[in-house]
Amino acid sequence: MKVIAVVSAKGGVGKTTLAANLASVLATRGRRVIAVDLDPQNALRLHFGVGLDSIDGLSRATLSGDAWQTVMMDGVDGVTVLPYGALIEDDRRRFEAHLEHDPLWVAQMLASLRLDANDIVIIDTPPGSSTYTRSALSAAHFALNVVLADAASYAAIPQMERMIEAYAAPRPDFGGEGYVVNQVDQSRQLSKDVLKVLRQLLGVKLFPGVIHADEAMSESLACDTTLIHYDPLSQAAADLRACGDWLLAAIDQTGMASGNVPRNVA
């Protein structure tokens, strides 16, 4: 089992959409993929055709003492979805207190799913520093940091680096972090310039391509599906496929690291 935490220091970077579409791409590459939603917005499921009225999810299961298996749902593209679930405020605070109390809870629950070594878990998280992100990073083998080609994203990079440093990096089975620039529009000079700076700053950690801004991305959500499904011919879909392959190569390398090979290989 490989756990990928999709994180970002800033909100509104298209993290959930990216997580859903990457899950979809990896599934088409013949891997079993579990998309786990650790964001109280509970939006990840919508990309996979799970209805708006569905309230089940891992938060409710946790609070009622049920196993996570009971809330796993089959989504489009063969991705298995674990929604966050719909909670009233008090319950949400209880669930967060539970995670705060036991940061390794998510890791333990994922282990209890008894997945195959090749299976992939993608965890979507809320933006910024939160107990969810901390739990996700504590379970992750790989952290994928989503940024935009703008100044605010650039400025927020160190914040996320500190979190990864604190919760993920000390573990020997953590393979490393990667960056992907989302919603890029290169007809804007500012995007171009920031992209250049990001490339210099992040070097090989950065996905060599970009994910282009594409209206079809939001349209796909309105249609309860992933972009890969909705408009496979779009540039953004092509970018996502390339990104998925890059991600696959990156996590399969961490697999060797979690074995006997020293982890600095990754």
Next chain:
Amino acid sequence: MSTTSSGNDAPASPSSRLERFADSRLWASRPVTIVLTGFALVALYFVFTVPLAFSEQLTFATCCFICALLFRRLPGRYATIVMIMLSVVASGRYMYWRLTSTTYWEHPLDAAWGLLLVAAELYSTVVLMLGYFQTAWPLKRKPMPLPASRDAWPTVDVFIPTYNEPLSVVKPTIYAALALDYPTDKLSIHVLDDGRRPEFKAFCEEVGVHWTIRTHNRHAKAGNINEALKITNGEYLAIFDCDHIPTRSFLQIGLGWFLRDKLLSMLQTPHHFFSADPFERNLGTFRKVPNEGELFYGLVQDGNDLWNATFFCGSCALLRRSMVEEIGGIAVETVTEDAHTALKLHRLGYTTAYLAIAQAAGLATESLSGHIGQRIRWARGMTQIFRIDNPLTGKGLKIGQRLCYLNAMMHFFYGIPRLVFLTAPLSYLFFGAHVIEAAASTIAIYALPHMMHASITNSRMQRLFRHSFWAEVYESVLASYITAPTLLALINPKLGKFNVTAKGGQIEKNYFDWAISRPYLFLLLLNLVGFVAGLVHIYLNLHVRSEVQTTVLNLAWTGYNMLILGASVAAASERRQIRAVHRVAMKMPVMLKFSTGRTLACETIDYSEGGVGVALPNGIQVPMHERVTVSLFRGDEEYTFPATVGFTAPGRVGLRFSEMTREQEYEFVKSTFARADAWMGWAEGRKQDTPLRGLSHVLLVGVRGIAGLFEHLYEDLRGWMGNRPSDVEKLETKKD
């Protein structure tokens, strides 16, 4: 030196026993070589001269040809060399027989025609032999990488000489020079503007290259470069004609050899053309049949490289400044300053190199008259060098170099022999002159092996660069025009004027260039009358068998000549160019973004300076006049261009760029013309050449040419009768 170090490019496949034997060390020792060469020469003398009876000669020739056909099936260069040897034997026997047994003429008229013909044949055979020598073993040099540390890279001046070409033609070249992958502090770009035009000055200042001028225009391009040499100081110079757009990798690919070979003075790369030349356009052979220049840049220069005899071709080349200065700059004595410069460098013992990788491309001359003008200049210039600095004599050259230069110059004397071949059978058909004193059957058993061996051997050596029998077409078109200039230059080298070839134009209308095709029409008419005369002669002499035989032989020859002339006529029938800008076929990733914010990942079909053609997946269709943002990629970089849909069909769209900024123009050149792989795979998908396929294609073109001629004749006559003013005007402007 350079030649030996890179000569050992043995094929990776396991070598055959023949190859191992030929490669063995035994042959490297000098005494062995001398003894063997002597032995071979004596043997060859006997093979050439031993008299054989009719049946014996027939048997011998048949055996040789079967041998050649068998070797033709083997791959590898040694098999080629065996075929060359067999061809030399066949041609040697023919020429010996021709010179000793067929040159007793009874009448002065026979003698006059006969002498001309035998001289023309002798010339062709000598050029054939020199050609074998020159191209038997192309060096196929590979690029030598530059040192890993960029600090160790030398300084380079890029020269772009221009005189009267419009800025729009020169712009892409300047942008591409700016896009060269090379440290900017080691690169200095100079536009050498002999027109001293203010708009060039403004443009150069805006994009940040040097606008370099002089006060006079002495010695044209060579003088222009020499003046620039005085005020620049880079260790190397790269020279590009103003319309030759370099790829970004040009300097990195070319400079490595200079650091390896300290005697290397000049490295030439091919002149590649992305638009159709007049032959290709008018005959419809663009990218299907190798064009006239491909033999030279594909094979001849690569063959020259083995003998350290690569010529400088004036553009797309790198030169070492110190050595160019040592010979007093680019040569100014002749109109082909480039070849003469190389000759001077060779005389000082310096080496030159050829890299057969297209690293720059430009526009071909747009009309046949322009094309002919350029070839006249080359022919004149090479003849001038032959007269004033003959490579056969003088210091410093090795025998291999002398022979390569000799062939390069002799090549341009093809005018008279070609005209002789095109008219020789007429002497018999008109005047009954017996130019060859032999029976038709005897001629056949000597001449046919000579021609057939030459055909299959050349086809094997040149198949990628010149299809069989196309040389006849190219030469026939030019023969009438280069004969006089070469003769004049031979008599007095001073006769000859530099003419700049007009480029970037557009043929706006289909028309037939009556003025330029006057000589072919005249020759065609002669041949036609001769053909009819021959038929009449046969009818009158049906009972005399030998007369009929000889006439039929001459009729066949005349028929062949007529078709070759038909192809020449077809080449003069200018076809309308549909676009003012030329499209370059190229598959590369492209992104389209529509006004809805949706995107599409596609591949280009082609590009031109004004836009791109894009293949759309799944037969998608885009409405006309839709606004689209086009993204082109170069490595990590993405460049966006606003465009509108100018053509649409299911699965295809043509996008016209809106007004571009300087920055966007630069980015467009960077992501298209300047790509390192822009000109790779140009010849992909061509049909393999065989002598018979080449012959039938050429003859077909000839038939079409003659048919087309009557069509034009009819149309133009109708135009004349109606006396439409526009046509009269057109015809008159054609005269100059």
